[in-house]
Amino acid sequence: xxxxxxxxxxxxxxxxxxxxxxxxxxxxxxxxxxxxxxxxxxxxxxxxxxxxxxxxxxxxxxxxxxxxxxxxxxxxxxxxxxxxxxxxxxxxxxxxxxxxxxxxxxxxxxxxxxxxxxxxxxxxxxxxxxxxxxxxxxxxxxxxxxxxxxxxxxxxxxxxxxxxxxxxxxxxxxxxxxxxxxxxxxxxxxxxxxxxxxxxxxxxxxxxxxxxxxxxxxxxxxxxxxxxxxxxxxxxxxxxxxxxxxxxxxxxxxxxxxxxxxxxxxxxxxxxxxxxxxxxxxxxxxxxxxxxxxxxxxxxxxxxxxxxxxxxxxxxxxxxxxxxxxxxxxxxxxxxxxxxxxxxxxxxxxxxxxxxxxxxxxxxxxxxxxxxxxxxxxxxxxxxxxxxxxxxxxxxxxxxxxxxxxxxxxxxxxxxxxxxxxxxxxxxxxxxxxxxxxxxxxxxxxxxxxxxxxxxxxxxxxxxxxxxxxxxxxxxxxxxxxxxxxxxxxxxxxxxxxxxxxxxxxxxxxxxxxxxxxxxxxxxxxxxxxxxxxxxxxxxxxxxxxxxxxxxxxxxxxxxxxxxxxxxxxxxxxxxxxxxxxxxxxxxxxxxxxxxxxxxxxxxxxxxxxxxxxxxxxxxxxxxxxxxxxxxxxxxxxxxxxxxxxxxxxxxxxxxxxxxxxxxxxxxxxxxxxxxxxxxxxxxxxxxxxxxxxxxxxxxxxxxxxxxxxxxxxxxxxxxxxxxxxxxxxx
Numbered sequence: 240x241x242x243x244x245x246x247x248x249x250x251x252x253x254x255x256x257x258x259x260x261x262x263x264x265x266x267x268x269x270x271x272x273x274x275x276x277x278x279x280x281x282x283x284x285x286x287x288x289x290x291x292x293x294x295x296x297x298x299x300x301x302x303x304x305x306x307x308x309x310x311x312x313x314x315x316x317x318x319x320x321x322x323x324x325x326x327x328x329x330x331x332x333x334x335x336x337x338x339x340x341x342x343x344x345x346x347x348x349x350x351x352x353x354x355x356x357x358x359x360x361x362x363x364x365x366x367x368x369x370x371x372x373x374x375x376x377x378x379x380x381x382x383x384x385x386x387x388x389x390x391x392x393x394x395x396x397x398x399x400x401x402x403x404x405x406x407x408x409x410x411x412x413x414x415x416x417x418x419x420x421x422x423x424x425x426x427x428x429x430x431x432x433x434x435x436x437x438x439x440x441x442x443x444x445x446x447x448x449x450x451x452x453x454x455x456x457x458x459x460x461x462x463x464x465x466x467x468x469x470x471x472x473x474x475x476x477x478x479x480x481x482x483x484x485x486x487x488x489x490x491x492x493x494x495x496x497x498x499x500x501x502x503x504x505x506x507x508x509x510x511x512x513x514x515x516x517x518x519x520x521x522x523x524x525x526x527x528x529x530x531x532x533x534x535x536x537x538x539x540x541x542x543x544x545x546x547x548x549x550x551x552x553x554x555x556x557x558x559x560x561x562x563x564x565x566x567x568x569x570x571x572x573x574x575x576x577x578x579x580x581x582x583x584x585x586x587x588x589x590x591x592x593x594x595x596x597x598x599x600x601x602x603x604x605x606x607x608x609x610x611x612x613x614x615x616x617x618x619x620x621x622x623x624x625x626x627x628x629x630x631x632x633x634x635x636x637x638x639x640x641x642x643x644x645x646x647x648x649x650x651x652x653x654x655x656x657x658x659x660x661x662x663x664x665x666x667x668x669x670x671x672x673x674x675x676x677x678x679x680x681x682x683x684x685x686x687x688x689x690x691x692x693x694x695x696x697x698x699x700x701x702x703x704x705x706x707x708x709x710x711x712x713x714x715x716x717x718x719x720x721x722x723x724x725x726x727x728x729x730x731x732x733x734x735x736x737x738x739x740x741x742x743x744x745x746x747x748x749x750x751x752x753x754x755x756x757x758x759x760x761x762x763x764x765x766x767x768x769x770x771x772x773x774x775x776x777x778x779x780x781x782x783x784x785x786x787x788x789x790x791x792x793x794x795x796x797x798x799x800x801x802x803x804x805x806x807x808x809x810x811x812x813x814x815x816x817x818x819x820x821x822x823x824x825x826x827x828x829x830x831x832x833x834x835x836x837x838x839x840x841x842x843x844x845x846x847x848x849x850x851x852x853x854x855x856x857x858x859x860x861x862x863x864x865x866x867x868x869x870x871x872x873x874x875x876x877x878x879x880x881x882x883x884x885x886x887x888x889x890x891x892x893x894x895x896x897x898x899x900x901x902x903x904x905x906x907x908x909x910x911x912x913x914x915x916x917x918x919x920x921x922x923x924x925x926x927x928x929x930x931x932x933x934x935x936x937x938x939x940x941x942x943x944x945x946x947x948x949x950x951x952x953x954x955x956x957x958x959x960x961x962x963x964x965x966x967x968x969x970x
Contacts, residue, residue, distance in 0.1 A: 252519035254419045256454040256486050259394040263377045265411040274525065275418045275452060278949045280411035283377045283396075285311045286403050288353075289363045289638075290344055291318035291790070292381035292861060294755065294798030296400030297347045299962055300407055302758050304969065306351070306742060309409030313354040313371070314344050315363035318794055320637035322605065323646040326614075330359050330635045339754050340798060343746065345735065350744035352737045353407075360733035361610025361636040364388070364575040367395070368471055369500050369612060374489040374509045374516045379406055383860040383884060384575050384663060386484040390471025391493055392509075392516055394454070396484045397884060399862035401891035401961050408965065413951065415883075417483045418453040420445075421524030424461025426533030430716040431551075431700055433585070434469030435577060435661065435682035437530065438476040439538035443548025444528060448854040450482030451883055453525065457487050458518055461532045466721040467496035468579030475576045476663040476680075479545040481857060481882055489516035492721070499722045537700070541665045541679035542657075544781070551685055555696030563677050563695070564657040568649060570600065570690025571670075572626075572683040573607025573634070574641040577661035580616060580727075583608070584719025586683040587622040589699075590629035592714050593691045596706040600630035601693025603649060607634045607641070615730030616723050629691070640670050643791030647671040659689050666785050666858065668810070672792070684717040755798040760966075761869055761893050763959040769874050769895075769916040771933070775837055775847040776822050777910055779814035782851050783858035784885060786810035788867055790859070797863060800870050807867040808833040808849070815910045825911055834871065841872035848916075850908045851878035856885025865889045869960075875916055877930065877944060879905055890952045893960040900927060900943035907942065911935045916944070922956070924949050 249272065264270050265280040288296050293314045319340065320333040334341065341358060348355040356366055363380065364387035371378065374392030379385065381403050388395030406412050422441060428434065455477050470487040477485035489509055497506040509516060537551040542563060549557055558565055572586050593599065606626050608614035614636050617623050623633055638644055641662040650656045655675045665678035688699040703711040748755045789806050796803035809820040809832065824836045826843060840847050849868060855878040856864060865888035868876065875895035879902040889896040895916065899905055918928040930942045948956070958964035
């Protein structure tokens with residue numbers, strides 16, 4: 240932290256996140272700092288992009304006309320590998336199917352100075368933890384689970400691709416000054432309780448929107464009982480409470496992890512400046528939660544939302560009351576949240592106890608290593624064999640089922656069933672595209688125990704299993720080394736460093752491609768109020784970015800805006816008829832799919848709005864959920880409240896994210912209304928806009944709409960998008 244900063248601006252004790260965030264201010268002397276109110280202009284140290292979001296980010300960077308990225312940046316191939324048979328075959332098939340996209344990302348990376356982690360290298364967040372995160376760094380990543388790096392004392396924030404383009408272009412990056420939620424940990428983790436249970440419990444307390452606009456900062460004596468990778472697990476799933484990011488203070492567990500991953504010099508520096516890498520005594524939090532780890536029990540959250548928290552001891556009874564299927568069909572461990580060496584070791588210790596008694600998993604069981612380094616090391620140290628012997632299939636080092644890249648064949652679509660995972664998110668149909676799948680998230684060791692038992696109605700702390708010989712036995716609590724006794728085995732080298740000068744490199748995008756499409760600039764604002772906008776759809780209830788732009792089979796079109804727009808809002812519930820992807824076309828009077836009606840309106844020069852509920856756009860950082868409505872003729876998204884990343888993504892693409900000043904005004908909007916948005920000619924920060932709502936019966940009413948635009952963001956709107964504005968400023 241620059242020594243001039245503290246007395247100059249604030250003259251008070253700082254939280255850890257404040258030290259790191261304010262230490263990256265572009266112009267600290269002239270920056271107004273007020274938590275939850277002002278916008279900060281920041282200079283992050285690096286950018287990381289996963290391959291599904293990197294396509295659009297690199298297409299936007301190419302259209303910016305800049306020759307090379309201004310900060311160290313990397314692309315990670317982890318999202319496009321579908322789990323079907325097993326790691327080796329699935330990876331080979333992915334390389335073949337996605338060859339065009341991988342070639343584009345590899346050549347664009349080489350040309351513009353971006354490192355390229357090839358398919359098979361591992362999941363972006365695990366690679367960042369192993370290589371790029373360190374105490375005090377500020378990193379932005381085009382994936383909502385980027386906060387994983389907080390386990391190493393980093394401020395790592397998930398953003399949309401357009402934000403990454405700003406940072407890669409050397410432009411200060413804007414973030415609303417976060418509030419800070421403190422979570423004080425006391426006591427010690429032990430027995431079946433794992434780091435995952437901390438965030439499962441916190442999600443139950445804060446809910447899916449309780450962290451919005453805030454950084455969650457863990458502190459207190461309980462921190463030292465959690466491994467570095469365990470802290471990363473907790474920060475990773477902080478995305479599920481809407482938090483900007485989460486962070487832990489520097490301690491000896493982080494030092495050990497840095498040393499084990501070949502970064503001893505960074506550990507030595509962190510030791511030297513350790514007072515800057517912990518919160519100041521007497522610092523103040525906007526909210527404080529206290530958690531005693533001695534009393535924390537193993538948890539399992541779900542189904543359909545990650546904040547529905549249950550102690551494992553209760554979930555069987557709760558499932559019976561609610562009619563959730565008790566039989567566990569599949570247990571899935573791994574993912575970016577829980578695929579560390581320690582996680583795999585603890586799961587293997589549970590599996591070995593079952594094997595020793597002659598038992599295997601009753602459920603299907605899959606294992607997703609987080610990185611090539613983890614895969615190679617758990618294979619060398621025997622964990623893979625144990626997990627395989629108990630019935631596990633080791634999948635590729637990739638996201639796989641966690642993001643819906645799963646060719647699941649054991650149940651039919653629409654068949655009610657239960658799966659348990661060590662993932663982070665469990666929205667309807669997310670993992671397997673089956674809306675009747677009840678997905679629960681928990682720790683890898685609990686997943687393993689439930690997969691062996693084959694039922695949700697099993698508490699490993701108290702219940703007995705029956706061996707084939709009739710012997711009843713109880714599982715001992717899991718144990719696993721935090722880090723390998725020998726060094727990590729790096730496995731295959733899967734990294735391509737960009738050449739010093741890539742200007743002569745060619746990046747080809749075929750006009751005939753159905754996977755990639757160069758971007759055309761969006762139209763500028765007309766200079767007038769927006770009149771008589773149609774309501775495309777009034778969305779009822781939860782509407783995540785999965786509902787707005789589904790992943791799974793649609794991931795292959797992430798580099799082709801027109802093709803992927805065919806999934807726009809096909810998962811959202813229409814308030815008019817409680818149906819999905821069935822809305823009325825008010826030009827023809829017929830019902831059709833959401834993208835089809837939007838395309839018809841656009842072809843007839845009819846602009847439209849979406850009306851939505853609370854926490855609209857929660858979940859993934861995918862900016863396609865903002866690009867698609869803009870591409871198909873949308874002008875504004877009017878809701879009760881937004882999730883942070885999605886609101887920013889909408890602004891970046893020249894749309895108007897607006898909120899009802901009075902949330903109950905949502906009920907006044909009818910599907911056949913026409914809405915005019917007034918006040919745009921005097922559009923200024925802090926001044927509400929108004930919506931004149933014309934009902935089909937001839938009556939009208941005027942509603943107040945709030946917005947969170949600042950001066951810069953209003954310029955994006957006027958230019959048609961942030962990218963258009965960037966180009967204007969270059970000339």
